[in-house]
Amino acid sequence: MAITKASYSLINGAPFNVLDFGAVGDGVADDTAAIQAAIDAVPTGGGAVYLPQGLYLVDPAVGINVVAGLTVFGDGRYNTQLVAKPVGGNIFQRQVNPSGPNAYIDSVTVRELGVIFRHPTVANPSNYYQVAFQFRHVTRSLIEDVYIGNYPTGVSSSLPQPTNQGNSRQGYGVSFGTFGGSNPAYCGGEVNTCRRVFCAGVRYGFTLDNPEFIAPGDGSASYACVIDNSEVSAAEVGISQYGQYGAGSTFSNNVIQAIDQMPGSSDTAYSLLIEGYENYVFGGYNESPFTDYELFLGLQSRANRINTWLSNDGPYQDNGTGNVIEKIDGVTNKWSLSINNRNLVNGIAKAWVTFYWDGAAIVVLAAYNVNGVVRVGAGDYRIDFGLGTFDDANYTAALAGNVDSSGTPGTITNFTNKSTANYRILTNKIGTGLTDFLQVTATFWGNP
Numbered sequence: 528m529a530i531t532k533a534s535y536s537l538i539n540g541a542p543f544n545v546l547d548f549g550a551v552g553d554g555v556a557d558d559t560a561a562i563q564a565a566i567d568a569v570p571t572g573g574g575a576v577y578l579p580q581g582l583y584l585v586d587p588a589v590g591i592n593v594v595a596g597l598t599v600f601g602d603g604r605y606n607t608q609l610v611a612k613p614v615g616g617n618i619f620q621r622q623v624n625p626s627g628p629n630a631y632i633d634s635v636t637v638r639e640l641g642v643i644f645r646h647p648t649v650a651n652p653s654n655y656y657q658v659a660f661q662f663r664h665v666t667r668s669l670i671e672d673v674y675i676g677n678y679p680t681g682v683s684s685s686l687p688q689p690t691n692q693g694n695s696r697q698g699y700g701v702s703f704g705t706f707g708g709s710n711p712a713y714c715g716g717e718v719n720t721c722r723r724v725f726c727a728g729v730r731y732g733f734t735l736d737n738p739e740f741i742a743p744g745d746g747s748a749s750y751a752c753v754i755d756n757s758e759v760s761a762a763e764v765g766i767s768q769y770g771q772y773g774a775g776s777t778f779s780n781n782v783i784q785a786i787d788q789m790p791g792s793s794d795t796a797y798s799l800l801i802e803g804y805e806n807y808v809f810g811g812y813n814e815s816p817f818t819d820y821e822l823f824l825g826l827q828s829r830a831n832r833i834n835t836w837l838s839n840d841g842p843y844q845d846n847g848t849g850n851v852i853e854k855i856d857g858v859t860n861k862w863s864l865s866i867n868n869r870n871l872v873n874g875i876a877k878a879w880v881t882f883y884w885d886g887a888a889i890v891v892l893a894a895y896n897v898n899g900v901v902r903v904g905a906g907d908y909r910i911d912f913g914l915g916t917f918d919d920a921n922y923t924a925a926l927a928g929n930v931d932s933s934g935t936p937g938t939i940t941n942f943t944n945k946s947t948a949n950y951r952i953l954t955n956k957i958g959t960g961l962t963d964f965l966q967v968t969a970t971f972w973g974n975p
Contacts, residue, residue: 542575542600543568545583552581554610554683559586572596578640580606582682587616587657593665595632601640604674604725605681608641615655618642623664625742627712633666641674643683644729646697648690651791656698656730663704663740663747666715670724675700676761677728692761695728696789700759703735704770707746720753725760730789732759736770736803748772748803758782763789765798765815771827773803779810786815795819802827809834824850878916879970882908884963892966906954906961907942910969917947922973928964930956937964 543565546552550561562583565576573596580602585591591609593599599619601607609618619642621632642659659675662668677695679686689695701724705716726732733754736747747770758781759765765783768776778799786798796818799808802825813821813836821843824831828847836855845852845868852865864871878896882889889900889908896916901909922945930937935956942951952969956962 540574542577542598544577544579546579550578550581550583552579552583554582554584554686556584557586557612558583559589559591562591566591566594566597566599569594569597573634574598575600577601578607578609580682581608583607583609584612585609585618586612586614587618588612588614590617590620590661592622593619593632593635593637595630596634598636598638599640600636600638603639603681604641604672607639608643608674608681608683610643610679610683610686611645611657613645613647615657617658617661619659620661621663621665623712623714625712627706627710627714629664629712629714631666631715632664633668633715635662635665635668636671637673638669638671639673641681641683642676643679643686644675644677644698645686646677648687648694650694650697650789652789652794653791654697658699658702660701661699661740662716662719663702663749664706664714664716665703665719666717668719669722670701670720671722673721673724675724675726675729678761680727689728692728692785693787693790695761696730696763696787698729699731699734699737700724700726700729701733702731702737702740703749703752704737704740704747705749708748710745716747717749718751719749720755721757722753722755724754724757726758726762728761729759730762731764731767732762732783733757733766734764735768735776736773737767738769746770746772748774750774750776750803752776754778754781756780758784759786760784762786763792763794763796764800765813767797767800768806769800769802771802771804771825774805776803776806778806778808781811783811783813784815786818788817795823797823799823801825801831804829804831806831807834808832811835820844822852875972876970877922877973878912879968880910881966881968883966902963903951904961905963906956907951908954908967909949909951911949912947912971917971917973920945920947922971924950925970925972926952926967928954928967930954930962931965937962939964939967 548564550558575598706713880894880897926939
């Protein structure tokens with residue numbers, strides 16, 4: 528692909544064009560050093576680096592190191608793309624000394640470009656892995672309008688495609704995280720944002736505090752991150768937040784699809800996994816027929832609020848404390864609101880009726896989710912529920928009534944086994960037998 532070199536060096540404050548530093552952008556020449564040279568030219572305090580339309584070959588074993596205040600941008604996620612050499616490592620990263628100390632790197636923006644992985648043809652957990660954005664220890668970054676994955680598209684579309692969806696599940700899209708707060712190497716790593724980022728064919732889509740990147744015994748708490756209006760398709764884990772001290776992150780309006788194990792993996796497949804506290808999930812869409820868990824809240828999770836659409840392709844599990852899950856059942860369209868695995872909707876009356884027999888017909892004074900009351904005989908009534916009021920017969924009934932105006936004692940009992948369609952009762956006057964009461968009220972609690 529022919530690229531016209533455009534120099535902005537004479538314009539004060541103009542972005543640094545990687546072509547001016549020797550980048551070729553033909554997908555053949557190694558452009559790692561040239562891109563890094565453009566970034567290194569950014570003055571202290573920040574500046575921008577521009578990658579014109581093209582395919583830039585990058586060596587993940589070397590990586591591209593970001594600096595504070597840096598903006599890297601291209602001509603669109605399908606027009607400007609970085610393609611990885613077939614080795615393990617990171618495309619974008621920061622340099623860090625694990626022993627410390629480290630400077631803080633913040634306010635990094637990468638937008639309007641794509642990252643194309645080059646993993647082995649056959650997926651296996653023992654393969655090397657590539658990471659598009661290893662933004663551990665980067666603070667207040669923004670990754671926006673970016674494409675990531677093993678499926679070449681746009682300017683990379685001539686590259687070989689994965690042989691199947693399973694073999695595309697390799698590598699990591701975006702990783703955020705920190706050192707533990709008491710670690711002398713700590714240098715931030717919180718308040719990061721991904722917006723309109725599309726991951727297609729990765730092992731992990733968006734992962735916070737991933738234990739694979741953390742030294743044993745060291746914590747990670749990447750709090751107040753945002754994953755918004757983004758998508759993960761064909762992955763083993765969609766969106767994950769592993770640190771028990773990670774808090775206050777928001778995952779909003781995201782699409783998660785086709786989550787399943789990569790070939791050869793025995794790991795659990797999660798569409799959405801949360802181990803921290805006070806995180807918020809809302810909106811979005813999840814459709815993954817083969818995932819192990821659509822939603823998994825770990826043992827350390829607490830006070831998370833989940834309000835999203837779960838398709839029931841896979842189960843969800845809450846092992847934490849004080850988590851709130853509000854969802855619509857994708858099959859029955861029933862609403863549920865759970866705290867500590869207790870469905871609060873079960874404590875709401877689902878149907879009720881107050882009625883009496885006037886000698887000629889049943890008179891209904893008040894009703895909800897009751898289609899009608901049928902008098903089978905004296906003191907014998909069938910209460911018919913509205914369609915879909917109960918999914919099963921695991922509901923309870925509270926029955927009350929007045930025999931007559933004088934307060935004569937009586938009993939109300941269930942006549943036959945209850946069903947989802949109706950409930951039959953008998954009103955009995957003590958010493959007399961079945962008798963039509965002056966008034967009867969039946970209230971039903973049950974499954975949502």
